[in-house]
Amino acid sequence: MKPHLRLIALLGLIVPRHLRAGWRQEWEGEFRYRESQLDAWERLDWRDKLDLFRRSTSAFWDALWLFRQQLEAGMFLDLRYGARMLIRHKGFTAAAVVTLALGIGANTAIFSLLDKIVVRALPVEQPDRLVTFLGGAERFPLAMSYPMYTAIRDRVPLIPALAAYSPRPFSLADGAAADRVTGAVVSGNYFSMLGVRPAIGRFFAPDEDRTPGTHAVAVIGHGLWRRRFGSDPAIVGRSISVNARPFTVIGVAPPEFTGTTRGTTVDVYVPTVMAPTVLPGWSRVLDSPNWGWLHVIGRLAPGATRAQAQAAFMEVAAELDPGAKPPAAPDPMILADRRPQVQVLDGSGGYREEVENLTRPLQLLMAAVGFVLLIACANVANLLLARAVTRRQEIAIRLAAGASRWRIVRQLLTEGLLLAGVGGTAGLFVAAQLTALLTSVQQQVTYLPRTIDGTIDARALAFTLVIAIVTGIAFGLAPARQALSSDLVSGLKSGVPGRGARGLTLRGVLIVAQVALSVIVLVGAGLCLKGVRALQAIDTGLQPSRVVTASFDPGLAGYDEQRGRRFVDAVTRRVAALPGVESVAWGEIVPFSDFFDIGSASVEGYRPEPGERMAFDFNTVSSGYFRTIGLPLASGREFTSADTATSLPVVLINEAAARRYWRGRVPVGGHINRGRSAEVIGVVRDSRVKKVSDETKPTIYLPLAQNRGANMTLHVRASGDPRSVLSRIRQELQAIDPRLPAYNLQTLDAQKNGSLYAERLSAMLLTLFGALAIALVAVGLYGMLSYSVAERTREIGVRLALGATRGDLMSMVIRRGLVLTVLGAMAGVAGALAAVRVLKGLLFGVSPTDPQVFVLVPLGLAAVALLACWIPARRATRLNPLAALRHE
Amino acid sequence: MTYVTATILQAVASGYRYGFDVIDATGLPGGTVYPALRRLEDAGHLSASWEKESIARAEPRPPRRYYEMTRAGRAALAQAAKRYRLAEQAPPAKARPRSSRA
Numbered sequence: 001m002k003p004h005l006r007l008i009a010l011l012g013l014i015v016p017r018h019l020r021a022g023w024r025q026e027w028e029g030e031f032r033y034r035e036s037q038l039d040a041w042e043r044l045d046w047r048d049k050l051d052l053f054r055r056s057t058s059a060f061w062d063a064l065w066l067f068r069q070q071l072e073a074g075m076f077l078d079l080r081y082g083a084r085m086l087i088r089h090k091g092f093t094a095a096a097v098v099t100l101a102l103g104i105g106a107n108t109a110i111f112s113l114l115d116k117i118v119v120r121a122l123p124v125e126q127p128d129r130l131v132t133f134l135g136g137a138e139r140f141p142l143a144m145s146y147p148m149y150t151a152i153r154d155r156v157p158l159i160p161a162l163a164a165y166s167p168r169p170f171s172l173a174d175g176a177a178a179d180r181v182t183g184a185v186v187s188g189n190y191f192s193m194l195g196v197r198p199a200i201g202r203f204f205a206p207d208e209d210r211t212p213g214t215h216a217v218a219v220i221g222h223g224l225w226r227r228r229f230g231s232d233p234a235i236v237g238r239s240i241s242v243n244a245r246p247f248t249v250i251g252v253a254p255p256e257f258t259g260t261t262r263g264t265t266v267d268v269y270v271p272t273v274m275a276p277t278v279l280p281g282w283s284r285v286l287d288s289p290n291w292g293w294l295h296v297i298g299r300l301a302p303g304a305t306r307a308q309a310q311a312a313f314m315e316v317a318a319e320l321d322p323g324a325k326p327p328a329a330p331d332p333m334i335l336a337d338r339r340p341q342v343q344v345l346d347g348s349g350g351y352r353e354e355v356e357n358l359t360r361p362l363q364l365l366m367a368a369v370g371f372v373l374l375i376a377c378a379n380v381a382n383l384l385l386a387r388a389v390t391r392r393q394e395i396a397i398r399l400a401a402g403a404s405r406w407r408i409v410r411q412l413l414t415e416g417l418l419l420a421g422v423g424g425t426a427g428l429f430v431a432a433q434l435t436a437l438l439t440s441v442q443q444q445v446t447y448l449p450r451t452i453d454g455t456i457d458a459r460a461l462a463f464t465l466v467i468a469i470v471t472g473i474a475f476g477l478a479p480a481r482q483a484l485s486s487d488l489v490s491g492l493k494s495g496v497p498g499r500g501a502r503g504l505t506l507r508g509v510l511i512v513a514q515v516a517l518s519v520i521v522l523v524g525a526g527l528c529l530k531g532v533r534a535l536q537a538i539d540t541g542l543q544p545s546r547v548v549t550a551s552f553d554p555g556l557a558g559y560d561e562q563r564g565r566r567f568v569d570a571v572t573r574r575v576a577a578l579p580g581v582e583s584v585a586w587g588e589i590v591p592f593s594d595f596f597d598i599g600s601a602s603v604e605g606y607r608p609e610p611g612e613r614m615a616f617d618f619n620t621v622s623s624g625y626f627r628t629i630g631l632p633l634a635s636g637r638e639f640t641s642a643d644t645a646t647s648l649p650v651v652l653i654n655e656a657a658a659r660r661y662w663r664g665r666v667p668v669g670g671h672i673n674r675g676r677s678a679e680v681i682g683v684v685r686d687s688r689v690k691k692v693s694d695e696t697k698p699t700i701y702l703p704l705a706q707n708r709g710a711n712m713t714l715h716v717r718a719s720g721d722p723r724s725v726l727s728r729i730r731q732e733l734q735a736i737d738p739r740l741p742a743y744n745l746q747t748l749d750a751q752k753n754g755s756l757y758a759e760r761l762s763a764m765l766l767t768l769f770g771a772l773a774i775a776l777v778a779v780g781l782y783g784m785l786s787y788s789v790a791e792r793t794r795e796i797g798v799r800l801a802l803g804a805t806r807g808d809l810m811s812m813v814i815r816r817g818l819v820l821t822v823l824g825a826m827a828g829v830a831g832a833l834a835a836v837r838v839l840k841g842l843l844f845g846v847s848p849t850d851p852q853v854f855v856l857v858p859l860g861l862a863a864v865a866l867l868a869c870w871i872p873a874r875r876a877t878r879l880n881p882l883a884a885l886r887h888e
Numbered sequence: 889m890t891y892v893t894a895t896i897l898q899a900v901a902s903g904y905r906y907g908f909d910v911i912d913a914t915g916l917p918g919g920t921v922y923p924a925l926r927r928l929e930d931a932g933h934l935s936a937s938w939e940k941e942s943i944a945r946a947e948p949r950p951p952r953r954y955y956e957m958t959r960a961g962r963a964a965l966a967q968a969a970k971r972y973r974l975a976e977q978a979p980p981a982k983a984r985p986r987s988s989r990a
Binding site for chain 1: 906907908911917918919920922923926927930938949950951952953
């Protein structure tokens with residue numbers, strides 16, 4: 001055959017069968033015509049022959065077009081048929097769709113959260129070139145002084161752009177009322193270094209960050225603009241009051257940019273040179289070389305590595321400060337720029353210290369939810385496999401009626417995809433609900449990353465959808481594999497084979513895997529729940545149940561010390577007079593909050609070991625403080641009104657300090673020295689006032705009358721319901737000064753629960769996912785055994801006819817389910833023993849191999865499995881033997 | 889309707905009534921002309937029929953598939969002509985021998 005005609009014959013294979021003959025004929029006609037215009041084939045030279053062959057290749061596009069047309073028409077038919085099948089088998093469809101929706105929804109929600117908090121890069125230009133700086137081996141950001149920053153800024157060629165910022169709370173007033181907002185003092189090049197563009201207006205110009213106190217300009221965050229100013233486009237040029245100083249708004253940050261510390265959303269940015277003006281008590285901050293307060297974030301030069309930049313940075317730092325030596329005991333909180341040890345890290349995600357405690361729990365949850373998705377996929381696979389058995393006859397009939405195998409496969413593929421599509425859509429709904437739930441949980445607790453918003457991550461959804469689609473396709477094809485591999489005649493004769501229920505079939509293996517995975521999830525949930533219970537049961541040493549708090553920052557509202565003291569007196573007097581108030585006191589550190597004041601002091605009569613760091617937690621408190629928060633005195637006396645600014649300096653210590661530094665000596669009457677000597681007048685009991693899982697640290701309590709606290713918190717003990725007292729306090733504070741915003745207005749119990757947020761969230765979600773896993777396993781077992789009973793109806797009939805009792809049949813069905821469950825539970829326990837290692841450090845007061853959890857989980861699962869087996873087993877015993885024998 | 893499709897429709901209207909004839913008249917490749925003819929047929933702008941076997945055998949050559957304008961095709965062409973000013977660019981009409989029609 002001539003080559004061009006051979007190609008036409010070959011290309012015809014793509015053309016749908018019913019059009020093929022005509023298609024070939026038409027194209028052959030075309031080429032015979034061409035030949036006739038030339039010469040006899042034998043006399044044609046090679047150029048003409050080549051030209052004919054080249055022309056014949058264009059038939060490929062024609063054939064392809066027909067193929068696509070056919071495919072599209074077929075696809076529509078497949079979809080219609082698939083939709084009809086899904087509607088007809090409502091039970092099957094509902095089970096598969098619900099299973100997929102739960103798996104996809106839970107994964108999307110958790111992945112979105114993890115992505116937002118941990119993974120996603122900052123929305124800035126080339127985030128992969130950004131670097132952050134940690135001080136030494138600590139996990140705290142390097143805190144640099146302003147002189148150090150300005151000196152080093154342009155001296156490290158490997159880091160050509162270096163910006164500085166310092167997050168500070170601001171009091172923002174616009175009219176009568178004031179709000180406490182998250183502020184940041186930033187260097188003039190902060191936005192330009194990051195490559196962020198303003199939503200409206202402009203960012204700081206270089207000369208606005210040169211001369212201290214000259215440019216009272218501010219950039220506001222998009223969230224604040226929307227929330228507080230109703231997205232008013234005329235905001236640029238408007239005057240706002242930041243810490244009682246007038247500032248002009250020059251621009252609004254874009255909505256996606258919330259600052260460079262993950263988990264916080266900055267509302268107001270002001271230039272660094274305005275720090276002395278805007279921050280009360282910070283008038284010398286720009287001159288002091290020892291005042292470390294600025295975090296720095298830089299951009300690497302092209303081709304430079306972080307290790308090179310780190311070496312260069314440290315070299316320049318040492319040059320600028322030749323006296324810098326590694327301190328004997330590194331103190332993370334002070335003089336960070338004097339330590340030559342600096343770590344230069346990947347800064348694409350910004351600083352992470354605010355979300356550090358959420359990272360691991362979220363990763364753990366992601367693993368758990370991944371297991372749930374696997375269980376869900378196994379479940380859908382099992383349902384599809386079970387249905388495959390019942391569809392053998394249908395497929396055999398279609399094959400016998402002349403359908404091609406490819407046509408059958410395509411039909412089943414379409415059905416799988418349709419199922420995945422419906423499941424995915426429902427999953428989107430579940431994800432939205434779960435994300436809303438997580439957001440509302442977050443909003444009920446105080447100091448959580450505010451960047452958790454209610455949006456769903458598109459990448460996560462795409463990822464889980466792909467998994468669902470792959471499952472749908474892989475197991476949707478199972479009936480095709482079964483039907484196409486078996487012979488047509490037996491398929492036609494009986495759609496329901498009498499075998500396939502014994503031995504460890506693929507469906508059995510899937511059940512075993514599901515049980516194993518759910519045991520792992522449930523063990524994790526059990527351990528976390530036990531851990532949270534242990535945390536909540538810890539005796540913190542305080543009686544927080546009827547205590548409410550309200551914090552203020554009088555300095556931010558422009559109060560001087562005198563006015564601040566008058567305010568404190570006024571609040572004390574008016575709140576103490578409220579009905580339902582038992583006692584009122586002030587303290588600088590709110591129990592269970594993440595605020596702390598660490599410092600060193602010397603103890604009279606105690607000689608520190610070489611290199612020993614005498615570190616104490618400090619808290620400035622008023623008289624009546626210990627009575628109010630319910631912390632008992634071990635010895636000595638409390639502060640009283642007799643301890644005044646002019647009387648002998650006094651302090652109280654806790655038992656931990658007494659144990660460590662007095663070692664059997666009587667502390668009361670002894671002295672400590674922190675700048676000036678003060679007498680120890682009493683010892684209070686230990687209390688866990690930071691995180692309840694943290695050991696009590698040696699603490700020194702200073703009297704408010706003799707020390708100025710930066711931001712003080714009102715502590716009120718109520719005689720009855722603390723919430724009614726809370727609302728009365730709020731009204732009272734409004735009446736005293738509406739321009740002084742109160743924060744931390746809540747009960748101490750809520751504060752304690754808030755401090756356990758990460759643990760409680762993990763335990764709650766793990767329990768939720770554990771319950772989901774059990775439910776899926778139960779559905780899977782039930783589905784598999786139901787189909788198994790249906791498959792074996794005739795066999796059951798024979799057994800009944802031969803004298804088998806109902807009990808025999810019941811145990812036959814249940815035994816199969818239980819064998820699979822026991823196998824799965826054993827594998828799950830082994831897997832959980834290996835997996836719980838990742839929980840180390842996240843659990844408190846419970847061993848990762850807690851025997852109670854490891855026994856109860858498999859037993860509980862077995863009980864649920866028994867119930868799931870019992871329903872199909874009972875159905876088997878109720879079969880009519882005669883009807884069962886006639887069953888086909 | 890694309891310019892190319894309109895050109896092919898115009899060619900059929902001008903009396904070029906089977907595949908390779910249209911290819912010659914328009915200068916377009918077969919891989920463009922044939923799918924376009926099929927699309928036009930699907931859309932109802934052309935109707936198609938096979939030549940009688942006897943005629944083909946007498947020539948001797950494979951039977952041809954003839955395309956003919958429909959009413960809808962003429963309306964579509966008039967509209968396209970307005971848009972593309974095809975009248976000026978169309979290939980000259982050519983009389984086909986009636987005998988070759990089935």
